[in-house]
Every structure is written in C-alpha cells, then in structure tokens.
Amino acid sequence: MPTTITRLSTPIIAAIVLSACSKPSPVTIPFTLTYHDQPVTCSKFGTSSTNTDNTIKLKDFRLYLHQIELQDTSGDWSALTLDSTSPWQNNNTALLDFENNDADCQGTPGTNTALTGTFSSENFQAIRFVVGVPFELNHQNPLIASAPLNESSMHWHWQGGYKFVRAEFIVGEQSRRLHIGSTQCKGEINAISHCEKPNRAQVELANYSNINNNAPVNIALDKLLDFNLADSKSKLTCMGHSDNPWCLNGLDWIGLNDSKPQMAFSTGISAGIKVNKNQ
Template identity: 30%
Template sequence: MPAFSASAVMREGLGMPLIENRLKLPFLLVAMLLWSCGDVGPDNPSFTIPFVANVNGVALECGQVYEGLGASASSIDVRDVRFYIHDVQLLTEEGTAVELLLDNDNDFQLQYSRADGSTGAVALLDFTDTSSETCAIRGTSATRGFIVGTAPEGAYSGVRFKVGVPQEINHVDGAVSEAPLNAYGMQWTWASGYRHMKIDVKATTGDKVKEAYYFHPGSQGCESSSGDIAGPYACSMPLLSTIELDMNIDNQAVEFDLARFYASDDLNRGNGCMFVRNLSDFQDGEDVEPNGCSEMFGAIGLTLPETEGGAAGTTTQSAFRVVDFSGTPGEAPPYPDVSTLDVNNPSGWPHPDYERPTDLDVAAVSVSGGTSSHPPGDPRYGANCMQCHQSNGPGEGQYVAAGTIYNSAGEPWVEGGTIELGTAEQAIRFGPPIPLEEKLVGWELKLALPIDAHGQWYATAVPDINYQVENYYARVLDAEGELKMVMAIAPGGGCNHCHSTGFEVLMPSGEEPAW
C-alpha cells in the first residue's frame, strides 16, 4: 500500500472521516451486554462500596502539595489518579465469596460476558478532576469514588477485587467502545491494551522537579491468536493484582493511599514505570539507575520476574486498606458548563456538549518551516492536540496524528525533520541493543509528516490511517534524514497525551541515536 506524503494530503483536500460514531459499541460488546441481562438477580439488594484516595490519610485533592513521600522524602502534586477494577466479590465471615454484580447504567461501570459465558463487570475509579493546572494537563473533569452493584442478601465482612481490565475486554477498540472503556488516556493501542492504572504526579526533590512521574501498568506478552488486531488475545503476564480486605461495608471505605504506594520507591530516580520498564530521566545523569516498577508493583501486591519470559508473582500489598467512612458516596458534576470554557486554552476540552461549527472542519497538515501551529508560549503549545482538534473540540481541523518534539535540552525543536507513521509485523521494544532500523520488523510507511518551525507535526484525515483496523508506530528523522527514534503511536494519534510536561519527545543530540 503506497505511503501518503503531506503534500498529497494538501493537494487532494481530504475530508474528515477520522473515527466515526465514537459512542457506538462494537457488535461483540453489544452481544455481551444482551447476554448479560438475564443473569442479573432482580430481587437481590443493592450494595454501594465507597473508594477514597488519600495521602498519609489526608484526602487527595488537585492543586495540593503533599510532602515527605518515598525514599527521598519527595513532594508531589497529583496530576491523574485512575484505575480499573473487576471481579468484585463480597466475603462472608465464613470466607465464602459472593459476586457483587456491578450495575450497567452509568459512565463508570460496564457489564461484559466472560469467557465461560457468565456475566462480569468492570469499573473505573477516578479521583482527579481538572480543578488545578497540574490536574488539567492529564486528568478528566468527571470523578468517581464508589462502585454499586447487586448481591444476595447476607452478612458480609470483607471485599475482594482485581485491579485492572479483565482479559476478555483488554483488547477492544477503545475509541468506539462504551464507557468506561472509552475513557480518555486509559488505553495505549488496540493491540497493546489498557492501562490498568494511571498514577501521574509531579515530583519535587530539593531543587529537582520531575514534571511527570508515572505508573502505567498493563498486561504483557499479549498475542492475537487469530493474527488479526481484533484478536482474541492471550497474555502470558496479565499483571492483575487481587486485593482482599476485611471490611464493614455499611460504614467503611476502601482507601488507596499514595504515601503507602510510594513508600519503597524513590521519586528522585527516573520518571516512573511504563508497562514493566523503568523510565529514565535525562536530569539524573548516566550514573543514576531509574527505579519504580518493582517498588510500585510491589505496593499493589505483584512481583515482577527477574528474567525475560518469567512469570509475575504475588506479595503482600500495602497501597489499599479500609478506613471509616460517613456520608453518602458521590461524584463530581461530570463536566463544567461548556460556555465557561476558553477555546484558546486546552483545559476542559473535549466537551460532549460542544456544538462544533462546520467551518472548523478543514484539511490541515504541518509544513516544513511553517509557523501556522501554536507557537511556544501559547497555552496550547505542547498540549495534547487531540483535546481540541476533534469532533467535541474547538480546534481547526480534526487530526488523525499530531505531536510536538523538543531538542535534547527540552527546548522547542526548530531544525525540521520528518515524522513517519506506519505499521510493522513486530516491534522489538526490549532486550539487547539493536540498531534502530531493525526495531520495527516488516515496516510499512503509511504517512510522512514534516516537522514545522515550532517543532510540531499534524495532519487531518488520511485514507491510509485507520486506528480501528491497524496498530501504528512512528519513526523520527532529523532534517538530514537520519533515523533518530522509533516509538508506538497512541490510539487516536495524540502523542502529546503522554509526551508532555516532563516526558516530552526529545530529539537526541550527537551521533548516537536514542532508543
């Protein structure tokens, strides 16, 4: 299949077919929901279990700074705290487990059909909104601090649940799935699956500031048994932790405490953990070994294998416990009034009530040396372009791919170059170092985009880019055409959702390319 150049996109004035019907559920999940309806016991009572996020027992809030966390007594300002749970069970005093079948009537809980045909449910818990500048960069407006479902009448003294997305629905097309599987920023790609948790903070230790310290765990060793991106998938290391707590469900809540979560971690080393890989930070220097994965996985009750291909184990978790709770569990208003949002600021976008003018739907593409993109200093510069340049946002043109690149010092990249998007039969991410040219096996170029004078690249509709069908990768070339980096592309093409505020895409300096 031929590659499309940026000039071809502009010449042909392509339309906007992006990802259509984003709220439409794929046929498979529709069938799952219809199957599940008959499994719900109509006479079972409803139970609500509150969840809270704290730091040393103090309520987690956007805009607040919490001190003394981790091995280096770092301070944190939270950016985003969300995680999925499933297989929720209530426990009797005799130790009998009874399933709590979560309701299927809101934006945070979804029933599905398990592999054995029984009905399961997944829930998303969200503890950060967009009320502070730090949270607005990563978080979402809506919050959720409880689960609700039905179970047989009984005296229950505990709760058990798994953290993460169940394997049956870990590899679906999140862009067109129902909530909460379409939650913004919770899926890497269709093939890579979901982030089971998304814990992002700004960490400060002395005079060193890490704008983004991450924990994004996901299932590993996943392969499609059909050879097609639609699966089904089997994962050798699902990385789903099981949490079991003694609990009085009438007056207690499940607490997730960031102080205990970070207790054995050093937030002054690296940028956290992605998948099962410690992220390095250029601020630390070559002699500082990044950490995070073993420590944070341990806090939720999992141990990672010491060798590639090994199996994960279990350990005693420390991040979750129960606390006394009074009052009625609630949720923040899902979205602010759309009329209060600033079209020149990405905060609060996208918004479901926004009526997008049709004259915004124009073809647009980055141009070598061009200056029409948002310049440095603009609040939109370096932000996730897909917040605004989509059907529920005020940006001119609906993008299929966009991002920002910086030089090795974190300053705007002004020397040009090219971003290539394409597919590969295999991506070699880990293991012994190999040349960059060999990391994407079976590479097929689909789209080449120039990097403009502001270090930005973007394009609206391109016939060969379809996130519902294929999984994409990117190759970064400098102005001389030298390959400098390879990376995966997020679903929807919004690279800046992750690569911003301390985790920017940096063009390597010198002759040696970056991994």
C-alpha cells in the same frame, strides 16, 4: 402425568417465590485516596515524607477494577452485581477516577470514587476484587468500546490493551508516572491472543463490613511515593518494564510481586491480605 408436573413444579415455584422475596440489597463501596492518612485531591496533596522540600501534586489517578465479590456473614463469596446503567461501570468492570481535570490534574472532568450495585445478602464481611480489565474486554478497540472502556487516555494503544492503573504525580520538579497493564502480548491489536504478563492484581480485604456504615476502601500512596529515587538514574516513567526500579516498586505496591503483600488497598479496619496470585 399432571401430578408429576405438579410435584416437579412445586420446588421451582417455591424457589422463584423465595428469590423474589429476598431482594438483592443495594450496596455502595466508596474508595478514598490518601498519602500518610491525608486525603489527596487535585488541589491538595502535601510534601514528600522522604524529602520535605518536595511538594507532591496529583496529575492523574484512575484505575479499573473487575470481578468484585463480597463475602456474606456465612463465609460465602458472591459477586457484587454492578449497576451497569452508570457510565463508570459495565456488568463486570468499573473505572475509579480520582481526578477532575482541575488544579494540578490533567485528565477528564468527571470523577467516580465508588462502586455501586447490589448484593444477594443483606450483610457482608469482606471484599475482594481484581485490579484491571478482564482479558475478554481488555483487547478491544477503545474507539468503539462502550463505557467505561471508551476512554482513549486509559488505553495503551501500542500494547493493545487498557491501562489498568494510571497514576501520575509531580514530586518536586520530577514527573512520576506509573502505567500498569498487560504486557508481552501476542497476536494483533484488537485481536490479542495471550499476554505473558497479564498484570492483574487480586486484592482481598478481610473485615470489610457494611455494618461499619459504609467505611471506604482506602488506596494509600505512601509506599508508592516514598520510594527514594534521589540517587537513582532510573526513568520515572513506568510503561511495564520490570527492570526499572520505579516500575518494580509500583508493581510491588499494587500487589503484582508474588512474594510481597500489596501495599495499596486497606479497609482502615485491618491491613490488606494479599492473595499471592498474578491472575
């Protein structure tokens, strides 16, 4: 009997020792926000490329990401284990916040423009993530939720879930707001059972490597804001209705149109590869 135990234990002990040896590597994934290759901040934006008379101002830009995975050099995908001691992240979900409530912005004072965590391998060559909050966390009460899901301005109270993306600008004199979250939900607030339109965009970016010395993932606002609304009478507020051109453009941009690649995220090395799946 002792022999059997020893024989069984050996590989287990070996595995424990091995895993203790290959320590997870710390990883930081920075994000940048740009408009026509120029960085965008609360105090600096520029003029519209479609109408140079129009200045653009950033009011708010925040978004949730979850299910963040990296591809190691042998082609296998594994989770980026988020550092949940950060107030911007829990085990699975992170809030990116590009506004500091200063200058033209209206939001919260803090900013967070990077994901931090650990990865099982030393090197990675691609990244993928889902824009939004996972269903299991999405329909809780934000007033009693823990960070980063405790932000009342990131909740769509009447729809019963979070705003996955909160993007707000002033173009010329016009306010343009894009809020994306799950819509057509059933059940009750704090107990939603199902949403017809989950609106979680899956994004996969090939050629994203840490060998490139922490190059950022870029979020480009070009395709979102160069949408010409001059002759459109449509509302410039999008609250999830896909029958409004500004909304449709915003959903296309983030990658929620199955027939179009996402146009928001890129690695700067290669264009984004859209996984055509509305999760």
